[in-house]
Amino acid sequence: MEPILDVKNLKQHFKVNRNFTVKAVDGIDFYIAPGETYGLVGESGSGKSTTGRSIIRLYDPTDGTITFCGRTISGKLSKEDRKFLHTNMQMIFQDPMACLIHAKKSWISWRKALIFTTSIQARKREQRKFTIC
Incomplete structure (x- = not known):
């Protein structure tokens, strides 16, 4: 089965001046298969x-290949690919004061956010399936 997200040799470098470049990410590889949950864990600043x-x-x-739902999304993006990416992928920024409660199942916390941000009728909320790709 094809991965939903495949990241190969991702590099993100920031040029500070002529003589110094920060290598924030330097050659990371991973993939996320359908139905899989992936956690990226590391020290602060990693x-x-x-x-x-x-x-x-x-x-x-800076370099590397990113494939999302079979589409290469690294390099220059077409308008169609940019729209597909922006409507099918998002980053959830962590608020340390409101992070997930370990005693709750994670889907309960996500469900609350999905219900808040969607306009699905109440009786259809439980029936709706969220699909990617």
Whole structure:
């Protein structure tokens, strides 16, 4: 089965001046298969958020290949690919004061956010299936 997200050799470098470049992400590889949950864990400043921002194209990656739902989304994007990416992928920024409660099942927290941000009629909420790709 084809992965939903496939990241190969992702690099995100930031040029500070002529002599110095910060290598925030330097050659990360991973993939996420359908139905799989993936957690990117690391120390503060290790490049977790930069990786996410590069994947959703808030930053243009320095190098590497990103494939989402069979479409290559690294490099220059067409209008169609940009629209597809922006309507099918998002980054959830963590608020340390409102992060997931470990005693709750995670889908309960996500469901609350989905109900709040969608305009689905109440009786259809339980029946709706969310699909990617």
